[in-house]
Amino acid sequence: MQPDKSELGKQSRYDTEYNPDKLFPIPRKANRDSIQVPEKLPFYGFDLWNHYEVSWLNEKGKPVVALAEIIYNCESLYLIESKSMKLYFNSFNNTKFKDAESLLALIKKDLEIRIGAPVSIKLTQINHTNELKLTPRFEGICLDDLDIDCSIYTTQPEFLKTEKEEVSEVLFSDLLKANCLVTNQPDWGSLQIIYKGKKINHEGLLRYIVSFRNTNEFAELCVERVFMDIMRQCKPKELTVYARFTRRGGLDINPYRSTLKSEAITDTRLVRQ
8 A cells, every 4th residue: 555545645535334455565675675774674673652641431321531551562564553443443543442441452464464464452440550650761872962063964884983992881861763654743752772893983873863854754764774884883792772752643652673682671651652
């Protein structure tokens, strides 16, 4: 499917009842080819979504509100475009379900059909939880206080340089910004980089992160581009790239890519999300 055949960037009709056809899958391969990701993926990982605007009707017509956590592997052939995910969830707003478990099973089935891979999904009704997984920032060394000059706002992997020292570092920045590939709306994110190998020059890395500012790219591909550029330019022994993007349309997207097999991580929301 091509994005120009979807509802992306157009005035949308909000269905009042369940409509799985609102989901719009996009092949990962075409975008990955643009950044020369090999057919045998050089990373493991997943895409983790949080949806904060989930609602449906119980059998008596009373609204229920909840949060949704959706996770699927980066090896899936397709990803789901974010606006279509919102329109799909909106189609539940006036749809009656026997219970949350019935809705959960339906969402899982619909998503798995379209991405061609298993999906983990959790629905948490607002009045059934006391959990608040929230943290001010990523762990690690913050790059954002570095006093650097910035003048280039399209992606520049040449900014990535290494030094002689061998290190194991955890770095992060809250200055990541890119624009939606289709709508040109801004996507704001925080980026964490964990690596072992020759020390990556911090000033150059921050300039590189800032250089995404006027780049048009899906959130998932931003993280894969960062991963591929660091691997090519700096050749670390191990590398993990994790981004948490602020929510848009009630959704936040949090892609994770690593040379290490993905470990379970806590879905801890950053304060800006």
